[in-house]
Amino acid sequence: MTGRLAGKVALITGAARGQGAASVRRFVAEGAKVLAADIADDAGKALASEINTALGREADELVRYTHLDVTSEDDWAAAIQDVTDSFGRLDVLVNNAGVLHFSALADTTLADYQRVITINQVGTFLGMRAAVAPMRAAGGGSIVNLSSIEGLAAAPYLIAYTASKFAIRGMTKVAALELGPDGIRVNSVHPGMIETQMISDAVGGVKVDFDWVGRKLALRRVGQPEDIAGLVLFLASDDSAYCTGAEFVADGGATATHALNVT
Structure with a gap:
């Protein structure tokens, strides 16, 4: 296959849905082979089968x-073994x-705080190390590490996520x-509000307006997973060969303003 990722092999976590699934689709379309990783096994297997x-x-x-x-740590070791055994690199x-x-803040339990930190922060550390x-x-x-605009500025009620x-x-x-x-280049992506299942899950599964x-x-719309997949593709490809240690924002203009602005 030809494309911007021709000959490359990628491992994408949280790949069964949302931003992860969009990146899997985009990477394959651009010539990559992908190990899609998640804990949502049924959805992840269905995605892989559908694409192949x-x-x-x-x-x-x-x-x-x-x-x-x-x-x-054991799952990371197994995933690295899987991707290198299956695709060679x-x-x-x-x-x-x-x-x-x-x-x-006053209502956040230690267990809830540690859960978010362990998945988001420790999970990223373990992935990079592996x-x-x-x-x-x-x-x-x-x-490519997925941060957030909450990694650039704070929002109320997101103490653990922002940390x-x-x-x-x-x-x-x-x-x-x-x-x-x-x-080895390492960059962070900072999405704004993206319409994914993660937000619905965080508010108890209800539909979010x-x-x-x-x-x-500024762009008068929330983002879609494909908006982030395109940026992740750029950072994965050789088009970004001189980019490392940098922050890449895709937020529809959310961080272009300040608290005194009224829209």
Whole structure:
């Protein structure tokens, strides 16, 4: 296959739906082979089967699915073994898996706080650490860490989420400095409001009205998973060969303003 990721092999976490699934589809369309990882096994397997079948490929030929709890060192070791055994190398890691939790500071339990930190922050740390050896063996690579605009500025009722996303922003820069000599680039992506199931899950599964958010943004709409997948693709590809340790924002203009602005 030809494309911007031709010949590259990627591992994408949180790949069964939303931003992760959009990136899997975009990566394969651009020539990559992908290990799609998640804990939502039925949805992840269905995604891999759908893509391989649509392209007339055998099962697991372009997209493989694996169960990966990003908080588990053993699961990370198994995923790295899977991707290198199946596709021969690892060129791109997309640390996309994450959870959202709304709660006032005074009402946030330690268990809820630690859950968000462990999945979002520790999961990203474990992923980056696991990718170092195979990317060094491949002669370089690209790590894309999904932070958030809550990794750039605060929002109320998101104490744990904001802490985790600021941490990802900082860890990205440390990793970029350490891994640059190995030809491994590390960047963070900071989405704004994106219409995904994660937001509905965080508010108890109810349908979320995004229209009021869209009306407050410069582009007058909330983002879609495909809006983030395009940016992740750029950072995974050689088009971003001189980008590392940087923050890439896709938020419809949310961070272009300040609290005194009225829209």
